[in-house]
Amino acid sequence: SYELTQPPSVSVSPGQTARITCSGDALPKKYAYWYQQKSGQAPVLVIYEDSKRPSGIPERFSGSSSGTMATLTISGAQVEDEGDYYCYSTDNSGNPVFGGGTKLTVL
Amino acid sequence: EVQLLESGGGLVQPGGSLRLSCAASGFTFSIYAMSWVRQAPGKGLEWGSSISGSGGSTYYANSVKGRFTISRDNSKNTLYLQMNSLRAEDTAVYYCAKSIEGNSSVVDYWGQGTLVTVSS
Numbered sequence: 001s002y003e004l005t006q007p008p009s010v011s012v013s014p015g016q017t018a019r020i021t022c023s024g025d026a027l028p029k030k031y032a033y034w035y036q037q038k039s040g041q042a043p044v045l046v047i048y049e050d051s052k053r054p055s056g057i058p059e060r061f062s063g064s065s066s067g068t069m070a071t072l073t074i075s076g077a078q079v080e081d082e083g084d085y086y087c088y089s090t091d092n093s094g095n096p097v098f099g100g101g102t103k104l105t106v107l
Numbered sequence: 108e109v110q111l112l113e114s115g116g117g118l119v120q121p122g123g124s125l126r127l128s129c130a131a132s133g134f135t136f137s138i139y140a141m142s143w144v145r146q147a148p149g150k151g152l153e154w155g156s157s158i159s160g161s162g163g164s165t166y167y168a169n170s171v172k173g174r175f176t177i178s179r180d181n182s183k184n185t186l187y188l189q190m191n192s193l194r195a196e197d198t199a200v201y202y203c204a205k206s207i208e209g210n211s212s213v214v215d216y217w218g219q220g221t222l223v224t225v226s227s
Contacts, residue, residue: 001169033213035152042202042217043152054215086152088213095168096142096154096212 022087032070116221129203
């Protein structure tokens with residue numbers, strides 16, 4: 001079955017840039033999406049169609065995709081950005097798949 | 108404001124059944140696909156099932172196919188998930204989620220989830 005691979009954890013100091021990657025064989029042809037999930041809360045969409053930000057999402061969140069890898073970048077990460085981040089896409093048959101998630105620590 | 112409120116979760120024995128509901132408001136329910144996504148305790152997100160806006164098309168992950176049935180009542184703005192033959196590995200928080208546009212499988216808004224525990 002199709003998989004999206006993310007690093008289990010990323011750690012940065014406040015104000016630094018955090019980058020979370022997501023790799024998948026179908027990403028050259030499929031959009032990537034990113035969700036943020038804070039402890040005990042429902043996920044929130046932070047990036048859609050590789051690089052677009054929904055309204056209300058801070059500008060420090062950005063996304064990009066090249067080849068088989070999509071990247072979520074948080075420029076000037078803040079303590080409030082801590083949480084789990086999941087990439088999402090579909091396989092070549094259109095079946096939805098989530099990545100395994102990346103725990104972001106900002107301290 | 109989009110609101111999704113799940114209900115129906117609880118403790119059920121292996122092999123048992125449960126029906127989840129999701130009451131939607133704040134958007135035109137009938138023109139958006141809806142999905143159920145689950146999250147086992149301490150684990151990641153897993154897509155489970157989706158249904159088109161009209162209800163005419165349904166999709167299932169292999170892990171639930173043949174045991175779960177997704178449906179909707181557009182007159183009541185409510186999404187359902189009938190879960191049969193439940194297994195311990197179905198234990199999870201079940202989220203109801205709205206598609207980002209039309210019948211897309213991508214979701215933008217999520218409910219707060221309802222916990223299903225399968226245990227004897």
